[in-house]
Amino acid sequence: MLSLSDIFVAAFILICVVLFQWEVVQKTLNGSQFYAYSVCNVGEPEQDNWLRTTFIQRRPSASRIFVELQFIVRDCNSFDASVPCKETFNLFTSESDADVGTTFRKGQFKKVVTIAPDEITSKNGMRINTETKVVDNLSRKGFYLAFQDIGACVALLSVKVYYKACTATVESLARFPETVAGSENQALREVKGECVENAQSEEVPRIYCTADGEWVVQVGHCQCKPGYEKVGDTCQECQPGFFKAASSDGKCEPCPANTQGLEAGAAFCPCMDGFYQAPTDPITGPCSGLPTAPRDLVATTTQLSAGKLLLSWSPPDDTGGRSDITYSVECQSCEGGACRPCGEKIRYEPASAGLTLTRVTVSELDAHLNYTFIVEAHSGVSMFAGQASARAHKPPSTSALTTSLHYTDPPKITSMTVIEKSVTSLSLSWDVSPRPRLHAPPIRYELTYRKKDDNLDVTTYTVLILEKSSVQISELAPGTAYLFRVQALSSDGSPGGSSIEEQYETLHESTSASILAAAVGGAVIGILICSFVSLFRKRNSHSRQGAEDNYFSSPEQLKPLKTYVDPHTYEDPNVAVLKFATEIHPSHITKQKVIGAGEFGEVYRGILKVPGRKDVAVAIKTLKPGYTEKQRQDFLSEASIMGQFTHQNIIRLEGVVTKFKHAMIVTEYMENGALDRYLKDHDGEFSSFQLVGMLRGIAAGMKYLSDMSYVHRDLAARNILVNNNLECKVSDFGLSRVLEDDPEGTYTTSGGKIPIRWTAPEAIAYRKFTSASDVWSFGIVMWEVMAFGERPYWDMSNHEVMKAINEAFRLPAPMDCPSAVYQLMLQCWLQDRSKRPRFGDIVSLLDKLLRSPDSLKTIADFDPRVSIRLPSTSGSDGSPFRSVSEWLESIKMSQYSENFTCAGIINMDQVLQMKNEDIKNIGVRLPGHLKRIAYSILGLKDQTSTLSVFAV
Structure with a gap:
């Protein structure tokens, strides 16, 4: 957001000093009077008029400020044609650690930008222009702004100076301070926060402040402590009679049955007298009483001749409110009036303790003895209650039933x-x-x-x-x-x-003879039996073998073609994850550095240390705390997809962490990151042969996916990763991700988001995604690679792109693109999807080109005005560029302004005379930049509008 507090308020209500021909004038607009700084000396030559602000103090953390101007510029056509006139003025800045008063030296000021109007004021009317410019990399205590007029008729109505900041906020019970937004080079600024009072977090809460002053991707989730509940952005005590046992976002709950809550802020409610909780019971559960004794114990003696009897009984009348009732049986044998435990000789079926059924069989009883059996009922609180009663010096209630038996029957x-x-x-x-x-x-x-x-x-x-x-x-x-x-x-x-x-x-x-005869006869019979069994099995095996046995006996048939399985067809997505991905213990993963922030959480570079394996560098995608179950399933669905692929040009899934609190997806680490960014950073550094080699790897990966009947649907250079060997791998298989950062990146229909610039026309119109639509996207990737990461269709809107494609427009060949490669692009972009090549055909063709490098020497026709999408061969109003700096800014090469100035090239006529060697001599070394400037000069020589082909 915009911060106007603690602002460098010198606004142009502000008092300005150093007026050279600038005047304070009073004007009327819509019936209201206002004051402006105005200059209009168009009739006089060599104009150099300056207007400077007072000293503007800078907040130390605000290195990037915005200057919003409101101004009026008079149309030069309203003056006599012989009068020298301009329609632009310049913005300058100068940093200082102290106010220098009215001292003014032009040499201390650095130009920021040339300001040109969108609206030109005629002689009889006023049209107010509003422009916002950025001043970056400020480092001293304050600064001045200055405005230079070199022959225009301009009135400066207001100036607003501000910076962008993420305002102080409370998110998920974490308090974050106001934070000044970073520069464009620092897109995300990490900010640490702290939990509000009576809240806590397992890790320090963090959030990121974007360059636009917006908070995104919070990491670390604060929750109210036990005994406190979330009310708005605070944690308040539970009222008496309520409790909360753990840190969570939940509300306080009423005390459960047989408990009492007498104080505020209770983490649990203690049991009432006579009621108990088992150690394994949740603290949030009710308390329960002891069970009463079992009823109706009966000994059935119908099997006493076998030394057995059956004991049976009825459950207690009162279980104490519990369902975990068990029973134990104790046996005593009595002789001469004395009783003692029966000992280990007695057998119980199924057991003597922990019984859940109301019966037990007792065996191994001795004859002519009196037996006493005691059956007790237990619950989860029986032992706990007994301990509590002992501490209270009063025994627990008895829950036993006794029966006696005299056993007189004979043994077996x-x-x-x-x-x-x-x-x-x-x-x-x-x-x-x-x-x-x-x-x-x-x-x-x-x-x-x-x-x-x-x-x-x-x-x-x-x-x-x-x-x-x-x-x-x-x-x-x-x-x-x-x-x-x-x-x-x-x-x-x-x-x-x-x-x-x-x-x-x-x-x-004749015993010995009989024994010998029996032994020999037995051996012969054994041999005959074995032979008969063996013969029977062999015949039976042949009789069962049929067509299916022949199929499974073939190695080729034992290895059928692998087909992709959509994990969303599983009723339980967790089953799909376990089927297709390897579970990794989090102790084997070491996080090293944050390398990005995704939709679901942060992405780390790290090390995977699996026992018995060499340490492997990995990328670790994390799921931020506070996720919903759907978010978790969406997050892990990408792993369920990746886990099915095994190919050197598909990003390799190392495994997942799902059985622990923090879910993670672990993949191989690609040192050079996304392909589009990597190519932009190395513009012009690779030969056509190397670029085609990259494309061959991508095509091989897509052929593998196509053979598995998998459709990617979002094939783009941003979703291709590059390692240190320049090996390209297809990635980004998530189905719930944000496809692009900017709003123009996707076109939303009832079925979701589509990346328009990369998507085939039938997929846009009918959501018809096939391998043929992936081939269209591959053609766009080819163009991105050969153009070193240039944005497809440049600054055209999505609607303009769709309209142009439907009218048969196709992207032109990039600079130095081999003709064979561009022809393959055009084949990928055929309107009839059935006529597009298959990925197998594409791999074969690229292999052929790589085997014959000479085939890459023929370059496709190139139109610099269209192929590198120069903004214009002239100024914003259609007239030729007025300065070298204005021209360089239009082709995004303004970093070379000083190079041109130092070389004495100060007007556009001199620029038009430059050749490639001249461009190199002034210090332009990067091949991509050299080509952009050279082709722009070539385009400037032809005054045909570069935008005419895009007038769609």
Whole structure:
């Protein structure tokens, strides 16, 4: 914005001194009288009239000031033709550290600019002109302005002197001081701020002040401290009964259930008496009470013969307001009136603690014992509440249910083994579970056996009642199989519910021969089985193999053509990022220097240090704090796109940071930055061969994208990056970015923004984006490269560009552009998109030109008046330039004004006589500048208007 406070106010209400022929006159305009400084000595030769301001003090940080003039200039045609007359005057400045009073020396003043009117006042009327000029690089305590008349009839009505500044502001609870805007060379000035009272930030808040006095791209987000909420641009205490637990932009919230907030500025609300919070509960949550005891504990003993029982119960009547209820089961065994824990022998299914279901199976119980089971209900606050009660010297409420059980059934038989066998006897033993306890009644067993034969009509069983868990059975038949069953008997002598049956065989009389025969037979059978299985698998494999197996067996078919996948088709964009990009831990990234400020945050140069890899220089795009989820998704969508590309002429994605607070996109670092800026800074320094080599790299990258069915839609030199090897890489794949800085850079339709100067006509008219429209854009990039970063269509407006293209106008060949290259440009700009070359054709043609450098020696026809878009071959009113400085300013070469003056070239007639060698001799060395001046002189010799071709 404009700052008029602390201004260098000397305005032209101001008192001016050193009047040489300037007079203070009174004039009437629209019925109002005003005063002006006027001079009109057009009839007298050698005019040199000066008007100087008083001393204007400069604010130390304001090195760039603006001078707004209102003035009237009389038309020279209103005087006699013989009268020497001019229609311009000059603005000068002089710096000083002190007021010199009325002392005036012309040699101390430096010319700023020649001021020419837009409106010429006729003899009978007045037309007021308003011009604003910039005085830059001021460094001393103050300055003077001076106005020189050299033969015009001019009246100076007012002068306003001001600087631009970003006014003091509060943004996102961060306070930033008034900051004077920087010069054009310092487009962004970083300003540090501080959080307002009762607010805080993880990093020092920063913001950038533009050269136009506007704040942009804030970094660092202040938030109200716990217990405070944002009200306007301040943080105020939470009222009693409300709280805020963390630093945030949110409002204070009412205290949750079973809590109380008695004071203002509370970060949390403490629990009421008898209510608690678990350590894992959020501090913003309610407090809860203890659960009551479980209900209706039942022991189901239908499986006691197997040493098991089922405990079941009902949930508590009151859970204390919590859903994390669990249960624990405690077992005690009682003998002789004394009870003790059952120990680790008892098994619980699924567990004895942390139960979420209201049942548990208990096994491995011993016979003839009394068991007591205690079931307790727990919640997340049970232990915490118990600790609180102990500190308060009162025990927590009991939440347990108890049941007792006397277990008398016999144990189960778990296994049976042969201890010894002979031709006529077998010795057996078996295990029981649980083992009989000390002083327990003895266990009796029933053993039943019979001979295994095929005659099921008559079966003879032998039954033995035993008091120990082993037996030897004699008088058995040799080589005969017998079936044995054993089970424990209950106290009343009846069989128990658990038994086990096994088959054992006595030895044959020829034991060794039988064993050998069995071994050989088993081996033969094994071999036959293996052979049969192998043959079956092989046949089965052949029977299953078909056309699909043949496809997958081909290496070429295993590697199908890769196709671009639009990440926006994913329902969850985060899934697309994880699929196409590598996650990097932020500890592996070191930021070094800010190299730019994007729409979403700052861009850094840095180092990527991945274990096991060499350190890599990278560019790091950051997402500023305070972003919305949509902004985060838009930010990361570019990574989802880049992650799908692997080509030496496409910017390489190193990875992303998404699982931590500060999201980042990490790409390879391109030392020379954007191609358009790099070419402007090295105007004329590269040969046509080198420029075509750059274009070949861009075309190869675009061929790769086209083959993947990807349409870039914003191909331009500003979106091509250059490394130290002059290798060009296509970049900028974001879909939510600002396409250009200036308002004229894009043309907005219902579908979004389009970069008009680079976009094919069908894409502008119908939003029809294809690889063919990218080819049109590539043609514009070719023109930018061959013109060393010149702006396409120069200063034409977007509407003028669209109208000119539709009327078949095409950009003319740049200076020294090879004819073959310009012909390729014209092919890219064919109206019918189906006739434009494909990127594969473009790569082939550029390769052919690079293999035959002589083909680049034929230069396309060049019209200097059109091809370098000189503003005019004459002054702003159509008349020839009145001075050398005016001409140099019009072609943006005013830095050479002193070179021309020192060489004695002080009028345009001398300029028209200059040749290339003369231009070099006065100190113009840069090839691009040399060509611009030389071609401008060539254009000056032809008074045909350079703008006629653009009258569209």
